[in-house]
Amino acid sequence: MAKDKANRPKARLPRGFADRHPGEIRRTQRMMAQIQEVYxxxxxxxxxxxxxxxxxxxGKFLPDQDRPNEGVFAFQDDDEQWLSLRYDLTAPLARMVAERFQEVPRPYKSYRAGWVFRNEKPGPGRFRQFMQFDADIVGAASPLADAEVCMMAADTMEALGFGKDEYAIRVNSRRVLDGILSEIGLPEGDPRRLTVLRAIDKADKFPLPEIAKLLGPGREDESGDFTKGAGLDDRQSEKVLALLDPTADPQLSEDLVTIGEVVKRAGYDSVIIDPSVVRGLEYYTGAVFEAELKFEVTDDAGRPVRFGSVGGGGRYDGLVGRFISQDVPATGFSVGVSRLAAALAAREGASAADRGPVIVTVMDRDNVAAYQEMTAKLRAALNQDGAVVPVEMYIGDSGFKAQMKYADRRGSPCVIIQGADERAAGKVQIKDLAAGKEAAANIEDRAEWVAARPAQVEVDADIETIAAAVRAIIG
Structure with missing residues (x-):
């Protein structure tokens, strides 16, 4: 036994990854169906x-002689070629379009959803595996394509239930910034450009003095971790920081002017021009956009939490052209599914997505078939006209007390109870578990609890009567 214990693997989750519970999965599925409908x-x-x-x-995440560069999870196949888990959904789309370039219509409008993986330092709300939901237009150089993506992003936010005062689609153009970077001595291809972009991209999280540290020598955070800066001098940093000054008149490129006119004429007031939007990836070549939530919720400790950015994207005219001998314009938007689902959960609280099944308890092992018959008929009665109400019979070996504990752990709204006395009388007991908890909190001893039977009702044992009582409980 000691040897077995010593060799037993430890149950542990790698840093930066997460298990998902049923309520979260169902909420995410419902949200993704709404996004898909808009797309x-x-x-x-x-x-x-x-x-x-x-x-x-x-693209920029290429293997060096011994291993892949920082940022991706990678391995070599049996041909010693480097393979990587996808970092986002955009680069794979660019590869696919290039490979099927003669087949796809242009402009090519597509959407994709799935997991992406980043070999980066995890932190609160920052995972190494997370889900994205992208929509892209490949083959349209006009800023009208950028405007369309922004307006569709706004429709997506409203389809998910966010009011116009609760979100904004913020738009900028990298062309102004790229010009300034070249002006201060950081031409295209200079490795410091990406560090500058990532520093500016944190403008919604840090005050300008902290951004200045990232543009200069670097920044040490509260934990003592040091992030190396871009190494700009004061003059260079001031030029970049001027773009983030909210009191200054924004420098508008021609594409931004067009986008602004189109969205305004179409009535999308929630799409706004904001010079602080940069996006941290280097492949963006023009307009960039970000979906931001503006409302606050409170965490478990009662502290205010603002979710901020829940999606973003932009124009990437160089990605497809890496694979073929011609330039192919492209633009797109990506929803951060996990972050957006967390925001919805925080705002909405518990919902039907978090509710477990109605449980039919088994009080008499000699009548299991009768309980299963009741369960099947109740499931059919409750799941009509598009309703989805899970119903199950307890199939474990434990007694009544353990069955109630099981129902509680499953988040069941109610349980159906029928012992020998109820069967003889043609009745069942239905216990509302949520209301029962509330009522039981005011009962001081077991005798009082037995006498009161909090939130428990007795009804006739015909299925329609039971189903009506259950509907009244679950709403």
Whole structure:
């Protein structure tokens, strides 16, 4: 036994990854169905790409002589070629379009959903595996395509139930910033450009003095971890920080002017021009956008929490062209599914998505078939006209007390109880578990509890009567 224990693997989850519970999964599925409906309404079609790509297809994340660069999870196949878990859904789309360039219509409008993986330092709300839901237009150089993506992003937020005062789609253009970076001595290809972009991208999280540290020598956070800066001098940093000054008149490129006119004429007041939007990835070449939630919720400790950015994207005219001998314009938007689902959960609280099944308890092992018959008929009665109400019979070996504990752990709204006395009388007991907890909190001893039977009702044992009582409980 000691040897077995010593060799037993430890149950542990790798840092930066998470298990998901039923309520979260159901809420995410419902949310993704709503997003898909919006994307379809705008004429976008579904496509899937694999989780694994050749590492060189991911652009800047290329393998060095011994291992892949920081940022991706990668391994070598039996041909000693580097493969990587996809970092996002955009680079795989660019590879697919290039590979099927003569087949796909252009402009090519598609959407994709799936897991992406980043080999980066995890932290609160920052995971190494998370889900994205992308929509892209490949083959349209006009800023009208950027405007369309922004308006569709706004429709998506409203389809999910966010009011116009609760979110904003913020838009900027990298062309102004790229010009300034070249002006201060950081031409295209300079490795410091990406560090600058990532520093500016944190403007919604840090005050300007902290951004200045990231543009300069670097910044040490509260934990003592040090992030190396871009190494700009004071003059260079001031030029970049001037773009983030909310009191200054924004420098508008021609594409921003067009986007602004189109969205205004179409009535999308929630799409706004904001010079602080940059996006941290280097492949963006023009307009960039970010979906931001503006409302606050409170965490378990009562502290205010603001979710901020829950999605973003932009124009990436160079990605497809990496694979073929011509430039191919493209633009797109990505929803951060996990973050957006967390925001919805925090705002809405518990919902039907978190509710467990109605449980039919088994009081008499000699009549299991009768309990199963009741369960099947009740399931059929409750799940009509599009309703989804899970119903199950307890199939464990434990007694009544353990069955009630099981129902509680499953988050069941109610349990159906029929012992020998109830069967003889043609009755069942239905216990409302949520109301029962509330009532039991005011009962001081067991005798009082037995006499009161809090939130428990007796009804006739015919299925329609039971179903009506259950509906009254679950609402």
């Amino acid at each position: 379809e309404r705008w004429g976008f079609e579904p496509v899937e790409t694999p989780l694994i790509e050749f590492a060189d297809a991911l």
